[in-house]
Amino acid sequence: MYRQWVAGVQSCIRARRGKHCAVLKLIVVHYHFRPGGVRRVIELATPHILRASGDGENTVTLVGGEARDAEWNAAFRKCAAPARVECVIDPALNYVSGQTISPRAIAARICAVLEPIIPSGVPNDCIVWAHNLSLARNVPLAREVVRVCVARGVPLVLHHHDWWFENRWARWPEMRRCGVRTLREAARVTFPTARNIHHAAINRANVASLRRHLDRRAAWLPNPAERIAPPPAQRVRTARKWLQHRIRDDAPVWLLPCRLLRRKNVAEALLLTRWLRPDAWLVTTGGISSDDEQDYGTALARAAHHHGWRLRLGVLEKSDARNPSIADLLATSEAVLLTSIVEGFGLPYVEAAAARRPLICRALPNVAPDLRHLGFRFPQSYADILIHPGLIDWSRESARQAAHFSRWNSGLPRSVQKWVGAPAAQAAPHAIAFSRLTLSAQFEILAQPPEHTWNLCAPFNPFLIAWQKRAATGTLGISAWPRRAIASLGGAAYAQSFARLVRQKPATGPGDARAIAAQAHFLRERLAAPHLFPLLWSRST
Numbered sequence: 125m126y127r128q129w130v131a132g133v134q135s136c137i138r139a140r141r142g143k144h145c146a147v148l149k150l151i152v153v154h155y156h157f158r159p160g161g162v163r164r165v166i167e168l169a170t171p172h173i174l175r176a177s178g179d180g181e182n183t184v185t186l187v188g189g190e191a192r193d194a195e196w197n198a199a200f201r202k203c204a205a206p207a208r209v210e211c212v213i214d215p216a217l218n219y220v221s222g223q224t225i226s227p228r229a230i231a232a233r234i235c236a237v238l239e240p241i242i243p244s245g246v247p248n249d250c251i252v253w254a255h256n257l258s259l260a261r262n263v264p265l266a267r268e269v270v271r272v273c274v275a276r277g278v279p280l281v282l283h284h285h286d287w288w289f290e291n292r293w294a295r296w297p298e299m300r301r302c303g304v305r306t307l308r309e310a311a312r313v314t315f316p317t318a319r320n321i322h323h324a325a326i327n328r329a330n331v332a333s334l335r336r337h338l339d340r341r342a343a344w345l346p347n348p349a350e351r352i353a354p355p356p357a358q359r360v361r362t363a364r365k366w367l368q369h370r371i372r373d374d375a376p377v378w379l380l381p382c383r384l385l386r387r388k389n390v391a392e393a394l395l396l397t398r399w400l401r402p403d404a405w406l407v408t409t410g411g412i413s414s415d416d417e418q419d420y421g422t423a424l425a426r427a428a429h430h431h432g433w434r435l436r437l438g439v440l441e442k443s444d445a446r447n448p449s450i451a452d453l454l455a456t457s458e459a460v461l462l463t464s465i466v467e468g469f470g471l472p473y474v475e476a477a478a479a480r481r482p483l484i485c486r487a488l489p490n491v492a493p494d495l496r497h498l499g500f501r502f503p504q505s506y507a508d509i510l511i512h513p514g515l516i517d518w519s520r521e522s523a524r525q526a527a528h529f530s531r532w533n534s535g536l537p538r539s540v541q542k543w544v545g546a547p548a549a550q551a552a553p554h555a556i557a558f559s560r561l562t563l564s565a566q567f568e569i570l571a572q573p574p575e576h577t578w579n580l581c582a583p584f585n586p587f588l589i590a591w592q593k594r595a596a597t598g599t600l601g602i603s604a605w606p607r608r609a610i611a612s613l614g615g616a617a618y619a620q621s622f623a624r625l626v627r628q629k630p631a632t633g634p635g636d637a638r639a640i641a642a643q644a645h646f647l648r649e650r651l652a653a654p655h656l657f658p659l660l661w662s663r664s665t
Contacts, residue, residue, distance in 0.1 A: 147180040147181050147182055147183070147249050148173075148174060148177035148178075148180065148182045148183070148249055148250075148251070149182070149183045149184075149185070149243070149249055149250040149251075150170065150173060150174060150182070150183070150184045150185070150250075150251055150253060151184075151185045151187060151241060151242060151250065151251070151252045151253065152166055152170065152184060152185065152186050152187065152253050152254075152255070153187045153188065153217075153252060153253070153254040153255065153257075153265075153269055154166070154186075154187075154188045154254075154255040154256065155188060155189055155190075155217060155218050155219055155256070155259075155261055155262060155265070156188050156189050156190035156191070156218055156219075157186060157188055157190065157191045157193065157196065157197075158190065158193070158383075158413065159193070159196075159383070159409075159410055159440070160383055160410070160413070161285065161347065161468075161469070161471050162255050162256055162285055163196070164347070164471055165255075165283075165285075165347050165348065166186075166200075166255070167196075167199075167200055167203065168347075168348040168349070168350070168615060168618075169348045169615060169618045169619070169622070170184055170200075170203075170204055171203050171204050171207075171615065172348075172615035172616055172618055172619040173253075173618075173619045173622055173623075174204060174207045175619065176616075176619035176620070176622075176623060181206075181207075181208065182206075182207040182208070183207060183208045183209075183210065184204055184207050184208075184209050184210070185209075185210045185211075185212060185241060186200075186209065186210070186211045186212070186213075187212045187213075187217065187237065187238070187241060188212075188213060188217050188218070189213065189214060189215050189216065189217035189218025189219070189262075190213065190215070190218050191211055191213045192443075193443050194443075195443060195445060197211065212237060212241060214233060214234075214237045216229075216230045216233035216234050216237070216264075216265075217234060217237065217262065217265055218262065219261040219262060219414060220261065220262050220263070220264070220298055220301075220302060221261070221298060221414070221415060221416065222414070222415060227263070227264055227301060227302040227303060230262070230264045230265075231264035231267070231268060234264055234265050234268045235268055235272075238268055238269065238272050239272065242272050242273065242276055242278055243276065243278065244276050250278050250279075251278070251279050251280075251281065251626060252269065252273050252278055252279070252280045252281070253281045253283060254266075254269050254280060254281065254282055254283065255283045255285065256283065256284070256285045256286060257269065257282060257314075258282070258284045258285075258286065258287050258288060258314050259285075259286050259287070259288055259292070259295075260288035260292075260295045260298075260299050260304075260310075260313070260314070261295070263298075263299055263302035263303065263304055263313060264302060266313050266314075267313060270313075270316045270318070270321065273320060273321070274316075274318045274320065274321070277320060278320065279320050279321075279322065279626050280320060280321045280322065281322045281323075281324055281622070281625065281626065282316070282321060282322065282323050282324070283324045283326075283345070284323060284324065284325045284326070284330065284468075285326055285468045285469075286466075286468055287314075287646065287650070288310075288314070289643075289646060289647055289650055289651075290466060290646075290650045290655070291387070291466060291650070291655065291656070291657060291660035291661075292660070293532060293535060293536055294416065294535075296535060296536070296537070297535065307537055307539065307540070307640075307643065307647075308636070308640055310643065311636070311639040311640045311642070311643035311644075312636060312639055314639070314643060315334075315337075315338065315638070315639035315642045315643060316639065317338065317341065317630075317635055317636075317638050317639050319629070319630055321341065322341055322342075322343070322625050322626060322628065323338055323341050323342040323343075324342070324343055324344075324345040324622075324625060325342065325343075325344060325345070325468075326344075326345060326346055326347055326468045326469040327344070327346070327468055327469055327490050327491055327494050328344050328493065328494050328497070329489075329490040329493070330468075330490070331343065331344040333642070333645055333646060333649070334642060336642075336645065337638050337639075337641045337642035337645065338630075338638060338639075338642055339630060340628040340629070340630055341628070341630050343621065343624070343625040343628070344621075345618065345621055345622065345625070346469060346494060346498070346612065346613060347469045347471055347474075347613075348613055348614065348615055348617075348618040349471065349474040349475065349478060349609070349613045350478070350613070350614055350615065351477075351478045351605045351609075351610070352451065352478060354455055354479070354480065355449075355451055355452050355455050359448070359452055359455075360452065360455045360456050362448065362452075363448035363452035363453055363455065363456045364456040366446070366447070366448055367407070367439070367448075367453065367456060370407075370436060370439050371405050371407065371434075371436045373405060375403050375404060375405055375434070376401060376403060376404040376405070376458040377404060377405050377407050377456065377457045377458060378393075378397045378401060378404045378405070378406050378407070378457060378458060378459045378460070378461055379407050379408075379409070379453055379454060379457035379459070379460050379461070379481075380393045380406060380407065380408045380409075380460075380461045380462070380463070381408075381409045381410075381450055381453070381454070381460065381472050381475070382408055382409065382410055382464075382472070383408075383409075383410030383411065383412070383413040383417075383438075384408065384410065384411060384412045384413065384417055384420065384421035384424065384437060384438060385413060385417055385420075386417060386420045386563075386659045386660055387464055387465050387466040387467075387657075387659070387660060388408075388463065388464050389463045389464055389465045389486075389558075389559055389659065390406075390408060390424055390435075390437075390463070391424070391558075391563065391566040391567070391570060392463040392486075392509060392558050392559060392566070393406055393461040393463040394406050394433060394435055394570060395509065395558060395566075395569065395570060395577075396461065396463070396484060396509070396588075397434070397461070398433075398434075398570070398574040399574055399577075399578050399588065399592065400484070400588065400591055400592050400595040401458070401459070401595045401596075402574060404434065404458060404459075405434040405435070405436055406434060406435050406436070406461070407435075407436045407439055407453075407457075408436070408437050408438060408439070409438070409439060409440045409450060409453065410438055410440060410441060411437070411438035411440075411441030411442075412438070412441075420563065420659075421437065421438075423563060423567075424437060425437055427567050427570070427571075431570070431571055433570065439453075440453075450475070451479065454475065454476065454479035454481055455479060455481070457481060458482075458598075459481065459482045459483070459484060459595070459600055460472060460475075460476040460479075460481045460482065460483045460484070461483070461484050461485065462476075462483065462484075462485040462486065463484075463485070463486055463559075464486060464488065465486070465559045465657045465659065465660070466488075466657070466660070467488050467490075467491055468490075468491075469491060469494075470485075470488065470491050472485075473485060473491070473495055473500065473502070474495075474500065474609065474613065476603070477500060477502075477602070477603040477604070477605050478605060480602055481602065482503075482504065482600030482601060482602050483502055483504060483602075483603060484504040484506075484591070484600075485502055485504065485505050485506075486505075486506060486507070486508070486559075487502075487505045487506060487507055489654075492505070497608075498606060498608050498609045498612055498613065499606025499607065499608040499609055500603055500606055500609065501603055501604070501606075502601075502603050503600070503601025503602075503603070504591055504594075504600060504601060506585075506587060508557035508558070508559060508560075509557065509558045509559070509581070509585055509588075510555040510556065510557060510558075510581065510584035510585055511555065511556055511557070511558050511561070511569060511581055511584070512555060512577075512580035512581050512584065513553035513554055513555060513556060514553075514580065515568070515569050515572065515577055515580060515581070516561070516565045516568050516569060517568070518549070518553045521549050521561065521562065521564075521565045521568075522549045522550060524562050524564060524565070524658075525547045525548075525549045525550065525562060525658050526547065526550065528562065528658055528661045528662045529547045529656075529658070529661060531661070531662060532661035532662060536651075540647055540651060543647060543648050543651040543652070544651045544656075545651065545652045545653025545654070545655075545656050546653055547560075547656060547658065548560040548653075548656075549561070549658075555584050559657060559659075560657065560658065561658060562658040562659070563659060
């Protein structure tokens with residue numbers, strides 16, 4: 125039966141436009157449709173996936189727990205045309221942490237939502253494309269999506285953008301409340317292995333790990349991105365005036381395009397801005413994304429207000445038709461920053477290149493090799509910003525990290541605690557990466573005069589001296605848009621890779637052993653010292 129569906133998809137992909145082809149029903153599942161990287165992937169890739177199936181009367185159904193952005197909904201309908209777009213929204217599909225009903229009741233409501241949407245029988249024209257269920261923000265949703273698709277023989281693409289075990293162990297108690305009592309059960313939820321289930325990852329390191337255990341069920345689907353024409357000059361001028369009104373200043377703007385997530389490491393972007401371009405404002409686009417990030421966002425806002433830092437948070441937090449787009453803000457910004465400590469792909473890397481804006485970015489070890497493979501070269505790329513130990517109270521920071529680490533580590537299953545590395549500040553005082561500090565220590569550094577911190581830290585980061593000169597003269601380097609990226613990141617290439625993944629037939633049948641082995645591989649890797657960051661151990665500072 126599964127081969128019948130594969131044959132149908134293959135005939136659709138081969139069909140020329142204008143000829144008859146089976147109608148595609150694409151069901152897109154996500155917790156919510158708020159601004160962010162996942163939504164961006166959905167809006168860029170969906171039209172191409174639909175188009176690749178031919179000119180039939182395709183349908184795309186957005187299924188999630190929240191879709192309050194009416195403007196985005198309207199724009200998505202327009203870009204998906206002529207396909208018909210349906211929205212099926214129920215709060216039960218959103219994060220469990222924000223719901224008041226029991227996990228059993230959540231599962232019942234999710235079942236009631238999915239059963240009428242996913243066709244019964246043996247459809248040859250339906251794909252379920254589920255995003256980030258591996259984040260485990262709603263275990264009942266992950267279970268129900270898999271259950272219904274397996275029962276009905278519908279191909280399911282589990283698109284992994286992030287992992288619940290990657291510095292997100294705060295999810296573990298919530299997962300247990302939702303019935304995941306053991307790591308074995310967590311593996312079954314995160315890495316299901318039925319023959320109609322396929323796994324897509326957004327960086328090659330994750331794909332390599334997945335393929336060791338799940339063979340051809342896994343494939344690399346790098347986030348789609350297209351080089352677009354710059355916004356018209358009038359739109360850029362309008363965006364600049366809008367931005368000047370928001371910051372009440374006409375100074376240069378350095379943009380950090382992100383929501384207020386701890387993993388975005390906003391304080392590091394502010395430190396770099398103060399060192400390299402003291403007159404500039406650091407501006408972030410999105411607001412606080414969930415209750416888990418409330419303390420972080422509030423602490424940043426309070427510290428900026430108290431110290432008078434040139435930091436403006438969440439300028440696009442409130443949806444308004446008069447707001448400029450991200451592309452408009454990129455065009456009006458002097459530079460773009462990406463200082464994340466954890467990313468799966470990092471769209472701002474390629475979006476800055478597409479917008480022809482200078483980018484100052486951390487070279488994340490799981491992302492940088494993929495970008496080099498695609499031909500990108502970022503002139504202002506760094507591994508870490510090293511801090512002179514004399515700028516912080518080392519004993520207090522060590523004690524803070526020890527307390528946060530102990531609470532975090534005690535919440536891990538005993539079977540994985542043996543794999544956990546040691547916090548960076550537990551050693552004797554040494555030059556330490558800014559990203560390896562707690563938020564309190566980061567604020568301690570930012571509260572000091574930037575000239576003082578610069579004089580102490582510049583010798584540890586000599587590359588910054590050249591960057592400071594470039595920033596002062598407006599000559600920061602811009603990454604060219606490589607020819608290889610045109611072929612690899614465009615929408616048509618994405619649709620082909622998506623179809624190729626769904627066509628793959630696993631070499632072996634399903635098995636819990638494969639799922640358990642895959643999860644164990646990731647756990648050992650993600651609990652090692654290089655993956656430990658104090659910002660992500662606790663909601664506190």
